[in-house]
Every structure is written in C-alpha cells, then in structure tokens.
Amino acid sequence: MxxxxxxxxxxxxxxxxxxxxxxxxxxxxxxxxxxxxxxxxxxxxxxxxxxxxxxxxxxxxxxxxxxxxxxxxxxxxxxxxxxxxxxxxxxxxxxxxxxxxxxxxxxxxxxxxxxxxxxxxxxxxxxxxxxxxxxxxxxxxxxxxxxxxxxxxxxxxxxxxxxxxxxxxxxxGEVDARAGIDGVTRLPALEGAPNGAVKLDLVRAGANSVYGDVEVYAGEGPAERLVTLVRGVAVYPEIERRTVIAPLAEALPEGVALRIVYKDDDAHPGATLATAVVPGS
Missing domain, CATH: 2.60.40.10 (Immunoglobulins)
Structure with a gap:
C-alpha cells in the first residue's frame, strides 16, 4: 500500500x-x-x-x-x-x-x-x-x-x-524440515561480487519451511577452506525451491573443488540439512 x-x-x-x-x-x-x-x-x-x-x-x-x-x-x-x-x-x-x-x-x-x-x-x-x-x-x-x-x-x-x-x-504437530541443493554453478565477477559467486538452488523437501546458513568450501582434504557464508536463508512452504547467489570472498582458480553445506538454524540448530559437492577438474 x-x-x-x-x-x-x-x-x-x-x-x-x-x-x-x-x-x-x-x-x-x-x-x-x-x-x-x-x-x-x-x-x-x-x-x-x-x-x-x-x-x-x-x-x-x-x-x-x-x-x-x-x-x-x-x-x-x-x-x-x-x-x-x-x-x-x-x-x-x-x-x-x-x-x-x-x-x-x-x-x-x-x-x-x-x-x-x-x-x-x-x-x-x-x-x-x-x-x-x-x-x-x-x-x-x-x-x-x-x-x-x-x-x-x-x-x-x-x-x-x-x-x-x-x-x-x-x-x-511434528516438524518436517528437509532440504536439498541443486544446480550449483560458478558465476564470473559481477556487481557486488568482484571475485565471482556460486549460484545454487535450495530445494525444500519437507512440509515445513527451512531456515539456515549456506556455507561454501573450496579445495579438498586438508586444503579445504570456507570461502563464503550466507546467513539466514529461508525457503518458505509456498515455494519448492529458491535461488541463492553467494559472493566469493576470494578469487578461485577454475576447476577447484567446491562443497556446499546448508546448516539448520531453526528446528535443529547446527544440523546439516543438505550437502552438494562439485568435484575438481
């Protein structure tokens, strides 16, 4: 109004x-x-x-x-x-x-x-x-x-x-908060993300909304490190999936392995709701 x-x-x-x-x-x-x-x-x-x-x-x-x-x-x-x-x-x-x-x-x-x-x-x-x-x-x-x-x-x-x-x-009643990660892609440098970004879809798999933090890790084994964190991302029941763009804190080489984790900050704080891995090349 x-x-x-x-x-x-x-x-x-x-x-x-x-x-x-x-x-x-x-x-x-x-x-x-x-x-x-x-x-x-x-x-x-x-x-x-x-x-x-x-x-x-x-x-x-x-x-x-x-x-x-x-x-x-x-x-x-x-x-x-x-x-x-x-x-x-x-x-x-x-x-x-x-x-x-x-x-x-x-x-x-x-x-x-x-x-x-x-x-x-x-x-x-x-x-x-x-x-x-x-x-x-x-x-x-x-x-x-x-x-x-x-x-x-x-x-x-x-x-x-x-x-x-x-x-x-x-x-x-019982809370059914489940999620998945789909469509992970790398984006080049863009406005607000000079080091590029990771684009992904959070998919709500349960009946309830989900709410948590998106963590993106780069590298493999002992060299793996957190490269971006997006806090407080929700997917409400009226939609099945939501697109998230996570700007990178540092420039990453092409072909680096990525691991994306969606952690609950709602019904079970700290629990992992979903994980996706993009292998290195």
Missing part, C-alpha cells in the same frame, strides 16, 4: 509541479530478533523495536501477510495468487502495543502471544510483524510553502515511509 501511495505521489509530482522535495523517514529503525517461531511449547515472545536515530520517532505495528518468490524476494500476499501464499497466522496472534513513540536511542518491547488453531494435525502458518516509521508532523509543506514557486504552480513533498518486517511462524 505504501509503495503504491509513493508511486502515485511521484507520478503526480512529475506532471503537476515545478518544484519538489523528498525525504525518507525511519531509516534508523531496527528490530530484534529477526524472526520468531512458535510451537506447542512456545506460545509467547518479545520483539524489541529500537530507535537508533537522533530524533524522536513514532511507529505503527501491524500484521501483514507476505509471500516468498523463487528469487528470495518477499512481496505482499495481495500481489500474488492465493495458491502462492502460506496459510496466514494473523488470526491466531495477539500483540501489543500497536503504536509507539520512542526517544533517540530508546527501545520498546512488543509482546506477542499466539493461541493454537483448533485444526489438529501438522501445519505451518505465517504472517509478518511490520513496524513502520511515521513522518514527523512538521515533515510536510505548509499551504504558503506549497504555493510559493508561482501562482500557477504547486510543490509536493514525497516522504518514503521506512518499514521493517520479521516473520512470525506458527507450527503445529
């Missing part, structure tokens, strides 16, 4: 004004932890919202359903078809407060509770706790400022609303 509002404002500004100003509000917003998982033994959690800026800020807190795409992007559930969205956890979640004002360097605890669905069986539900910084009351033009450029001209100010979302996952 916010993106569409901003886009509409920009389009209007291009066609109807001679002068404009823009600003971004809330870039100093931070949230911890980065995700929350509820199960039969854990029904409540605390989420901390931090104002790391130098000025007071007001934030709204809401639940927004989102969906993952094959490239890892998270989009609004309303932007995709219903079959491409995991069941929503929003109706099972209560949280407070829903609006906070924080002074510089101040934090606020958001209390989150879930009630178990009455469906039975094994299911996974998800929604996203979304915290959005509101613009300060003095961020806009006054009427006099808006008409200042000329009698027939109007100025607008476009304020981008900054938000941060974290997934809230509710699991019922």
């Amino acid at each position: 916010f993106k569409s509002m901003i886009a509409a404002s920009i389009a209007l500004a291009v066609t109807a004004m001679a002068g404009a100003a823009s600003a971004q509000t809330g870039a100093d917003l931070n949230i911890s932890p980065r995700r929350v998982t509820f199960d039969e033994s854990e029904r409540s959690a605390s989420v901390y919202v931090f104002n790391q800026g130098d000025a007071p800020a007001t934030y709204t807190v809401e639940l927004v359903d989102r969906a993952m795409q094959a490239d890892g992007q998270i989009v609004l559930a309303s932007d995709v078809s219903p079959g491409q969205v995991s069941p929503s956890a929003a109706e099972f979640i209560q949280y407070t407060p829903r609006r906070v004002t924080l002074q510089p360097r101040e934090s606020q605890v958001i209390r989150v509770r879930v009630r178990p669905p009455a469906t039975g069986g094994s299911h996974e539900y998800r929604t996203h706790l979304t915290v959005t910084a509101l613009p300060p009351e003095d961020s806009g033009f006054t009427v006099d400022q808006a008409v200042a450029p000329g009698a027939e001209e109007v100025s607008l100010q476009v304020v981008a609303l900054f938000s941060v979302s974290i997934p809230l996952i509710l699991r019922e």
Whole structure:
C-alpha cells in the first residue's frame, strides 16, 4: 500500500509541479530478533523495536501477510495468487502495543502471544510483524510553502515511509524440515561480487519451511577452506525451491573443488540439512 501511495505521489509530482522535495523517514529503525517461531511449547515472545536515530520517532505495528518468490524476494500476499501464499497466522496472534513513540536511542518491547488453531494435525502458518516509521508532523509543506514557486504552480513533498518486517511462524504437530541443493554453478565477477559467486538452488523437501546458513568450501582434504557464508536463508512452504547467489570472498582458480553445506538454524540448530559437492577438474 505504501509503495503504491509513493508511486502515485511521484507520478503526480512529475506532471503537476515545478518544484519538489523528498525525504525518507525511519531509516534508523531496527528490530530484534529477526524472526520468531512458535510451537506447542512456545506460545509467547518479545520483539524489541529500537530507535537508533537522533530524533524522536513514532511507529505503527501491524500484521501483514507476505509471500516468498523463487528469487528470495518477499512481496505482499495481495500481489500474488492465493495458491502462492502460506496459510496466514494473523488470526491466531495477539500483540501489543500497536503504536509507539520512542526517544533517540530508546527501545520498546512488543509482546506477542499466539493461541493454537483448533485444526489438529501438522501445519505451518505465517504472517509478518511490520513496524513502520511515521513522518514527523512538521515533515510536510505548509499551504504558503506549497504555493510559493508561482501562482500557477504547486510543490509536493514525497516522504518514503521506512518499514521493517520479521516473520512470525506458527507450527503445529511434528516438524518436517528437509532440504536439498541443486544446480550449483560458478558465476564470473559481477556487481557486488568482484571475485565471482556460486549460484545454487535450495530445494525444500519437507512440509515445513527451512531456515539456515549456506556455507561454501573450496579445495579438498586438508586444503579445504570456507570461502563464503550466507546467513539466514529461508525457503518458505509456498515455494519448492529458491535461488541463492553467494559472493566469493576470494578469487578461485577454475576447476577447484567446491562443497556446499546448508546448516539448520531453526528446528535443529547446527544440523546439516543438505550437502552438494562439485568435484575438481
């Protein structure tokens, strides 16, 4: 919604004004932890919202359903078809407060509770706790400022609303979190990866989402070493596979052996979810 509002404002500004100003509000917003998982033994959690800026800020807190795409992007559930969205956890979640004002360097605890669905069986539900910084009351033009450029001209100010979302996952029953690695390829140097990169697909093999770290090792035997690490990579139930591009920390010779490991950081932290080997040549 916010993106569409901003886009509409920009389009209007291009066609109807001679002068404009823009600003971004809330870039100093931070949230911890980065995700929350509820199960039969854990029904409540605390989420901390931090104002790391130098000025007071007001934030709204809401639940927004989102969906993952094959490239890892998270989009609004309303932007995709219903079959491409995991069941929503929003109706099972209560949280407070829903609006906070924080002074510089101040934090606020958001209390989150879930009630178990009455469906039975094994299911996974998800929604996203979304915290959005509101613009300060003095961020806009006054009427006099808006008409200042000329009698027939109007100025607008476009304020981008900054938000941060974290997934809230509710699991019922046994967790079936399995994965595989497919389609490993080497990529040449590209923007953001001057030493090249490793491209691969993480394949979700179980009913539940998977979440963990992708480790890439180069070499064989005692010479094998870690050359890149991508933390916090999830594959949600609405997709079967996700493409991951892991930039290399160092340039590697052609034909070097690679070993890719996907380690769990969710249901069984540290356990290996999947391994793939590209032999040397």
